[in-house]
Amino acid sequence: MQREDLISYLERLVLVRFTESERKRIMEEINKILDFFKSLDEIKELDNYEPLFHVHDIEGPTREDEPSHEVELQRSDVMLNAVLEKGYVKAPRTIEE
Amino acid sequence: MSFEIPVKIGLEIHVQITALKTKLFCATKADYRSEEPNTLLCPTCLGLPGALPKVNKKAIEYAIMVAKALNCRIAPKLIFCRKHYFYPDMVKNYQISQYDGPGSTPIASNGFVRIIVDGKPKIVRIRRINLEEDPGRIHYPTGSLLTSKYSLVDYNRSGIALLEIVTEPDIESPREARIFLEKLIAILEYLGVTDTRLEGAFRVDANISVADQARVEIKNIGSIKDVERALTYEILRQKSIIQKGGTVSRETRHWDSSSKVTVPLRIKEFEEDYRYFPDPDLPPITISKEWIEEIEKRMPELPDARIERFVKQYGLDEYRAQVLVLNKWLADLFEEAAKEYNNYKSLADWLITDFLRWVKEFNVDPSRVKATPKHIVKLLKLLDEGLISVRMAKELMPKIVLEGVDVESFVKQHGFSKLSDESELRRVVEEVFREYPRAVEDARRNPKAINFLVGAVMKKTKGRADPQLTIRIIRELLQSQQ
Numbered sequence: 001m002q003r004e005d006l007i008s009y010l011e012r013l014v015l016v017r018f019t020e021s022e023r024k025r026i027m028e029e030i031n032k033i034l035d036f037f038k039s040l041d042e043i044k045e046l047d048n049y050e051p052l053f054h055v056h057d058i059e060g061p062t063r064e065d066e067p068s069h070e071v072e073l074q075r076s077d078v079m080l081n082a083v084l085e086k087g088y089v090k091a092p093r094t095i096e097e
Numbered sequence: 098m099s100f101e102i103p104v105k106i107g108l109e110i111h112v113q114i115t116a117l118k119t120k121l122f123c124a125t126k127a128d129y130r131s132e133e134p135n136t137l138l139c140p141t142c143l144g145l146p147g148a149l150p151k152v153n154k155k156a157i158e159y160a161i162m163v164a165k166a167l168n169c170r171i172a173p174k175l176i177f178c179r180k181h182y183f184y185p186d187m188v189k190n191y192q193i194s195q196y197d198g199p200g201s202t203p204i205a206s207n208g209f210v211r212i213i214v215d216g217k218p219k220i221v222r223i224r225r226i227n228l229e230e231d232p233g234r235i236h237y238p239t240g241s242l243l244t245s246k247y248s249l250v251d252y253n254r255s256g257i258a259l260l261e262i263v264t265e266p267d268i269e270s271p272r273e274a275r276i277f278l279e280k281l282i283a284i285l286e287y288l289g290v291t292d293t294r295l296e297g298a299f300r301v302d303a304n305i306s307v308a309d310q311a312r313v314e315i316k317n318i319g320s321i322k323d324v325e326r327a328l329t330y331e332i333l334r335q336k337s338i339i340q341k342g343g344t345v346s347r348e349t350r351h352w353d354s355s356s357k358v359t360v361p362l363r364i365k366e367f368e369e370d371y372r373y374f375p376d377p378d379l380p381p382i383t384i385s386k387e388w389i390e391e392i393e394k395r396m397p398e399l400p401d402a403r404i405e406r407f408v409k410q411y412g413l414d415e416y417r418a419q420v421l422v423l424n425k426w427l428a429d430l431f432e433e434a435a436k437e438y439n440n441y442k443s444l445a446d447w448l449i450t451d452f453l454r455w456v457k458e459f460n461v462d463p464s465r466v467k468a469t470p471k472h473i474v475k476l477l478k479l480l481d482e483g484l485i486s487v488r489m490a491k492e493l494m495p496k497i498v499l500e501g502v503d504v505e506s507f508v509k510q511h512g513f514s515k516l517s518d519e520s521e522l523r524r525v526v527e528e529v530f531r532e533y534p535r536a537v538e539d540a541r542r543n544p545k546a547i548n549f550l551v552g553a554v555m556k557k558t559k560g561r562a563d564p565q566l567t568i569r570i571i572r573e574l575l576q577s578q579q
C-alpha cells in the first residue's frame with residue numbers, strides 16, 4: 001500500500017477526516033513510525049522466538065463465577081449521556097442503502 | 098434439480114454459555130432475559146475508562162469441555178485480542194475476542210464432529226473455537242434491520258460469554274447442515290453448557306458457495322429450521338444466476354425470517370480491517386495439561402459414547418439409538434422405562450414414532466411433557482397382555498403426552514379396554530352382517546373382501562374389537578351361513 005493511500009485508509013478505519021495540514025503532519029509521523037518498525041525486518045529466524053503477548057510476564061488472573069451486586073451501577077448514572085427510549089439506548093440506523 | 102453442481106457450506110455458530118451465573122469479564126449477573134433493558138451493567142461490561150476485565154474461570158472450563166467434546170486441539174495459552182469495529186451494539190468500539198492469525202491463537206482448533214447422513218458416517222471438521230464476549234442487543238422499533246429509521250440498544254447482553262464455533266466448508270446440503278447442527282446442539286446439551294432453546298442463545302452465520310463460485314455469507318439465522326430454509330433459498334438463488342449464465346458475487350446477505358428470503362446487506366464500517374491485537378488488559382492464562390485432565394474427569398457421557406452403549410446394552414440398531422440419544426430427554430426417559438420393561442426395541446419404537454410424534458405435533462417443550470417412564474411402561478404392558486389393542490395404545494398416547502394420564506385407571510374408568518368377549522363380539526359381527534349383505538356376499542367370493550367387514554366392526558366398537566378374534570368370528574359366520 002502506498003503511504004498516501006495508507007492515510008486515507010486509516011481515516012476511514014477510525015472514522016475521522018484530516019485537513020490538508022493535518023494530513024501532512026500525520027504523514028510525517030507515520031513515516032517515522034514505519035521506518036522505526038522496519039528494523040524488525042532485520043531479525044532473522046523469527047520462528048526461534050516466542051511471541052510476546054503481554055509486556056509483563058505475568059499469569060492472567062481469573063475469578064469464580066459468582067455474581068457481585070457491588071459491580072452494578074446506578075442505572076441513572078450510566079445512562080446520563082445516553083438518549084433513552086423505554087429504557088433502551090437510542091442509536092442511529094445501522095445499515096446503508 | 099441437478100445434483101452434479103457442488104455445494105460447499107461452512108457454518109459459524111455462536112453459542113452463549115447460558116450455564117454461567119456471571120458475564121465473561123465481570124461479576125455482573127448473566128441471566129438477562131427477564132430483566133428490564135440496561136439494568137445489568139457495570140463499568141467493565143460498559144467499557145468505561147479504567148475498568149479492568151477479569152476472566153470467569155468457569156467460562157474457560159466450559160470452553161475446554163466443548164473443545165474436548167469436539168475433538169479439538171487446545172491451545173496451551175488463552176490469549177484474548179481486541180477486535181475493533183464501530184457499531185452501536187459495542188460500547189468499547191472493540192469486542193474482546195480471540196484471533197486466529199499471526200502471533201495469536203484461539204482456545205481450540207482442528208476438531209471434528211461425526212454425523213450420519215443417509216446411514217453413512219461423515220466427518221465435519223471444526224476449524225476453531227473462540228471464547229469471546231457477546232455484544233449488546235439491538236432492537237428495531239420502526240420495522241426491521243432493513244427498514245427501521247433508528248435502533249434501540251440493550252447492553253444487558255453485552256459481555257455475556259459466547260463460544261464461536263467455526264466449521265470447515267465440509268457440509269454439502271441444507272439437510273446435512275441440519276443433521277450437523279442437531280448433533281452439535283445435542284453435544285452442548287449433554288455438557289450442560291447451554292440451553293439452546295433460550296432466545297438468542299444459538300445463532301448461526303452460514304457461508305455457501307455453489308459450483309465453486311464466490312462465497313456468500315448469510316448472517317443472523319436463529320434456528321436449525323431457518324438454517325435449512327436459508328441455505329435452500331440461497332442454493333436456488335445462486336443456481337438460477339448460474340443457469341442464466343451469470344456469476345455469483347461475493348457478498349453478505351441477511352436472513353429475513355419473516356419473509357423467508359435472504360437479502361443483500363451492507364453494514365456500515367463492518368467489513369473493514371478489525372485491527373486485532375492482544376488485549377493489554379488481559380495477560381495470557383496458562384491452560385495446563387493437569388487442568389484439562391481434571392476438567393475431562395468431570396465431563397458427562399457424550400452422545401457418541403451413549404449411542405454406542407445403547408447399541409450394546411439394549412441391542413438397538415444405530416438409527417434408533419441415535420434418534421433417542423440426540424433427544425437427551427427422550428433417551429433419559431427410555432433408560433428409566435427400560436429398568437421396568439425389557440422389550441427394548443418395542444419401547445424404542447413407541448417412543449421414537451408415536452410418542453415423539455405427539456410431542457412435536459403439540460409442540461410441547463420436552464421439559465413440560467407430563468408422561469413419566471411409568472406411564473409408558475404401563476401402556477406397553479397392557480398392550481403385551483392383550484388388554485388393549487395397538488390402535489387403542491395409539492389413541493391413548495396423546496393423552497399420556499399432554500395430560501400424563503394414568504393408562505390403567507383411564508382404561509378402567511372409560512371402558513377403554515379391548516373387546517375380547519366372544520359372545521359380545523359375535524353380536525356386533527351379526528349386526529354388521531345384517532347391515533352390509535352385499536359386503537358379506539363379496540367376502541364369500543373373495544377372501545380379501547373380508548377387510549371391509551373387519552373395518553365395519555372396528556368402527557362400531559370404536560376400535561375396541563380384538564382384530565384376531567373379529568376375523569375368526571367373521572370367517573366362522575361366513576362358513577356357517579353358506
Ligand SMILES: [Zn+2]
Pocket residue numbers: 071120123124125137138139140141142143256
Ligand atoms: Zn459488568
